[in-house]
Amino acid sequence: MAILVIAEHDNSTLKGATLNTLAAATQIGGDIHLLVAGSGCQAVAEQGAAAAGVNKVLCVDAALYEHQLAEDLALLVAECGRDYSHILAPATTNGKNLMPRVAALLDVAQISDIIAVESADSFRRPIYAGNAIATVQSLDPIKVITVRGTGFDPVAASGGSAEVVTLSAVSPAGLSSFVSEEVAESERPELTSARVVISGGRGMGNGENFALLEKVADKLGAAIGASRAAVDAGFVPNDMQVGQTGKIVAPDLYIAVGISGAIQHLAGMKDSKVIVAINKDEEAPIFQVADYGLVADLFSAVPELEQKL
Amino acid sequence: MKVLVAVKRVIDYNVKVRVKSDNTDVDLANVKMALNPFCEIAVEEAVRLKEANVATEVVVVSVGPKACQEQIRTALALGADRGIHIETDTMPESLSVAKLLAKLVEQEQPGLVILGKQSIDSDNNQTGQMLAALTGMSQGTFASRVQVIDGSLNVTREVDGGLQTLALKLPAVVTTDLRLNEPRYAKLPDIMKAKKKPLDVKTPADLGVELRDHTRLLKVETPPVRQAGIKVASVDELVEKLKNEAKVI
Secondary structure, eight states, X not given: XXXXXXXXXXXXXXXXXHHHHHHHHHHHOSEEEEEEEESSOHHHHHHHHXXXXXXXXXXXXXXXXXXXXXXXXXXXXHHHHTTOSEEEEESSHHHHHHHHHHHHHTTOOXXXXXXXXXXXXXXXXXXXXXXXXXXXXXXXXXXXXXXXXXXXXXXXXXSOOOEEEEOOOOOOOOSEEEEEXXXXXXXXXXXXXXXXXXEEOGGGOSSTTHHHHHHHHHHHTOEEEEOHHHHHTTSSOGGGBBSTTSBOOOOSEEEEESOOOOHHHHHHHTTOSEEEEEESOTTOGGGGTOSEEEESOHHHHHHHXXXXX | OEEEEEEOEEEOTTSOOOBOTTSSSBXXXXXXXXXXHHHHHHHHHHXXXXXXXXXXXXXXXXXXXXXXXXXXXXHHHTTOSEEEEEEOSSOOOHHHHHHHHHHHHHHHOOSEEEEESOOXXXXXXXXXXXXXXXXXXXXXXXXXXXXXXXXXXXXXXXXTTEEEEEEEESSEEEEEOGGGOOOOOOOHHHHHHXXXXXXXXXXXXXXXXXXXXXXXXXXXXXXXXXXXXXXXXXXXXXXXXXXXXXXXX
C-alpha cells in the first residue's frame, strides 16, 4: 500500500498545509510519495524530500502546471495515482478544486475535509458546518481524500532525505488558461497556519478600525481575520473570512474582537486552543466558547491590550 | 446559450441540526427544508445572464426524492424557465449525482452549467468538479465573477490567497461562491407563475445510469461541546491570564 500526497506550493515554497496532510498519510500508514507538479518547482521538490515521512518525491516541472489548473493537473494526478491506495491533498481551495475532478476521472468517491483517520478506509469529517461529525468508510480501491489541516499536527519540515524522481507532464487538457490574480500582499503569517489570530467582526464599525487589530497583531506576530458579517459589510476582503464559508483556523490563541459568534463563525475557529472574546454585549454567544471573555468597549480595550503586551 | 443549473434540497440554514440518538444520521424529521444557499446564488446568476441576453434559456434540475420538486418550483419562481426532476428514493452521493447530471448534459447540451460550490448539509464541495471531469468540460469553481467574453468565459475565483481569474473554454461548469451575487426574493405573482412552468420527471434508468454506493456512513456524532471559560474584569487580568495561566503569549 502506498499513498500519494499532492504538494501545495507556489513554485518556490512548500506550503505548510502539505505537512499536515503528510501527517494524515503517516497515520494511514504505508509508503508516502509526494507529487510536486509546478513550473520551476525544483526547490519545492527539495523541501518535500526533507519533510518527515516522505519516501519519494515525484517532481513534474512543466510550464503547464504553473498555475495548478485543475483540468491539467487532474489528468496528471489521475495518471500517476492509479497504482496508489490513497491520494491525499490539503483541503485548501487548490485541493478542493482538484481532487473531486481526480476522483471522477478514477470513477471513485472523494472524501472531503477529513479531521481524523479511524482506519485505512474510514475517516471522520465534519458535516452540517461542523454541527455533526460523520465517520465515513470508503468502498473504493483508491481513496481520494482532502485533509483539513487543523485536524492533524504537521510533520517535521526537515530531517528527511527522500529521493527525487522526475516525471514528465501529460498531454494538456486545453480547456482553461490563467488570466490574472490579485494576491493579498502581507508581511503577516497566513491565517490558516498562524500561531495567533486576531479577528474583527461587525463591531469594528468600518474597515479603517481594523488598524487597531493590526497593532496588536504586530506585537503578537498574529494573522488578522474577520467574521462573515465584517466581510459582508464590506469592511475587509473575503480572503480574511474565518468561518464555515471562509477559512478554518485552529491557532494556539484566537482573539475575537467585536464578533457576536454566529454558528457559521464558530465553525471556523472553535478548535483553537485558547479563545479570547472582547465584546461589549455580555450576552454575545461568542462568550459561550471563549476561555477568557472581556466585556468591554473594543475601542478602549484593544488599544489598552496593545500597550500592555 | 442554454444554462443548466443544478440545485439541492437541504435543511434550512437557520435550523439547528440534531444528531439522532442512535447515531445513524442527523434527524431531518419535521425539519424545515430549503434551497441550498449556494444553489440559490447559482439560479440567480443564470437568471441574470438571461436578463443580460447572454443566456437564452435557464433549465433547473434537482436530484432526489419527490419533495425536491418544491425547490425546483422555488428556482422557477426566481426566474428559471423549466425544471427537470431526477427522482431517486434517497439522496445519492456526489459522484452519482454528477453521473446523472453528465447524462442530462448530453441530452440538453447547455453552454454553461452552474452549481453551488457546496451544499450546507454534506459540505462535500465535489459535484461541480466531478461533473466537469465526466463531461470533459472546463471548471471555474468558487466563482465571485462570471463574464462571457468573445465565446469564452472569464471566471474570477475566490482562492486562499485572494482572487484568481481564469479563461475557460465553453461549455463550462461554474460553481458559485457567496459573493457572486445577492439572490432576489421571489414575488407572489412569480410564485404563482412558477406553478405553471413545465417540470419533467426522469429516473436514473431513463438516463441509463446505474447508481452504486462508493461510501458507507458508519456513524454520525455530536461534536464535543466547548465549555465556556471565565470572564475577566480588565485588560490587565486578561494579559496576566494569557501569560501565566494559558501561557500563549
